[in-house]
Amino acid sequence: MVAMPNPTLHDRFYNARNDPSVVVIEGFHPLKHAFRFGAELLEVVSPDPSALADLQSEYAPDIKTPFKDLAQPVSEELFDRLAPVRPPTGVMAIARRPVVDLAALLSNKAPVPVVLLENPRNLFNIGAAVRASAAAGAAGVVNTGNLDPWKPAALTSGVGLQFAIPVAQSESLPQCDRPLVAVDLGGETLPDFHIPDRALLAFGTERQGLSQELLEVADHRVSIPMENGVSSLNLATSVAVILYHWKLAQQP
Numbered sequence: 001m002v003a004m005p006n007p008t009l010h011d012r013f014y015n016a017r018n019d020p021s022v023v024v025i026e027g028f029h030p031l032k033h034a035f036r037f038g039a040e041l042l043e044v045v046s047p048d049p050s051a052l053a054d055l056q057s058e059y060a061p062d063i064k065t066p067f068k069d070l071a072q073p074v075s076e077e078l079f080d081r082l083a084p085v086r087p088p089t090g091v092m093a094i095a096r097r098p099v100v101d102l103a104a105l106l107s108n109k110a111p112v113p114v115v116l117l118e119n120p121r122n123l124f125n126i127g128a129a130v131r132a133s134a135a136a137g138a139a140g141v142v143n144t145g146n147l148d149p150w151k152p153a154a155l156t157s158g159v160g161l162q163f164a165i166p167v168a169q170s171e172s173l174p175q176c177d178r179p180l181v182a183v184d185l186g187g188e189t190l191p192d193f194h195i196p197d198r199a200l201l202a203f204g205t206e207r208q209g210l211s212q213e214l215l216e217v218a219d220h221r222v223s224i225p226m227e228n229g230v231s232s233l234n235l236a237t238s239v240a241v242i243l244y245h246w247k248l249a250q251q252p
């Protein structure tokens with residue numbers, strides 16, 4: 001039997017981008033959140049571990065494990081070849097992708113909403129929506145369509161908060177017992193609308209908005225008021241507005 005040669009570091013990062021069992025983390029801030037929320041890190045590389053230590057003492061002094069001890073030092077030249085665009089914070093990692101149980105997320109009885117992104121077309125929007133969802137305390141994010149919310153660009157704009165809450169993929173509108181709230185232009189307006197417990201809050205695609213199929217089965221339809229002449233909010237911004245409307249209503 002011929003022994004297979006060990007893939008080089010470059011090959012491991014290259015292959016990880018197409019391996020559904022792992023994710024590639026580009027930059028310090030997504031790595032910081034990944035670590036805080038328990039990611040299993042398989043590789044960490046940096047061309048300048050002492051600069052990494054400085055970033056950690058400034059932005060994540062709560063993390064006691066020194067990232068510089070986790071990081072394998074690599075040449076600047078190799079580091080530049082590990083990503084299409086070099087992360088300016090000088091660190092990259094490969095982590096195990098968490099397995100998310102979509103059915104368990106949807107059937108969770110806690111009175112907390114789940115965010116549904118219907119076929120979003122922009123990875124940066126997906127990441128920003130995950131970030132808002134984690135910050136506001138949503139139970140999780142379900143994404144339909146063919147973009148993967150764990151791709152490096154989504155992890156970068158989500159600053160790694162995909163590791164903080166369940167982020168799942170669903171082929172289509174998931175069946176569940178949660179009240180379906182269509183967040184859509186033309187619905188009942190905030191602030192009067194009360195978000196029901198365990199809502200599945202559905203947000204539409206950037207250009208067309210929510211599909212007719214989803215609007216037809218929604219239990220409620222809610223819109224965010226805007227000034228005359230403004231067509232709509234950015235997708236992730238609307239996620240943040242709705243979730244904080246819910247969150248602030250929870251305060252005693």
Ligand SMILES: C[S@@+](CC[C@H](N)C(=O)[O-])C[C@H]1O[C@@H](n2cnc3c(N)ncnc32)[C@H](O)[C@@H]1O
Nearest residue numbers: 183184185203204209210223224232233235238
């Ligand atoms: C950029 S908007 C889509 C605009 C699209 N032309 C439409 O007619 O819905 C993307 C998503 O953000 C949410 N959204 C943006 N602005 C909103 C608003 N003022 N009220 C409710 N939802 C909004 C909706 O879920 C919408 O599907």
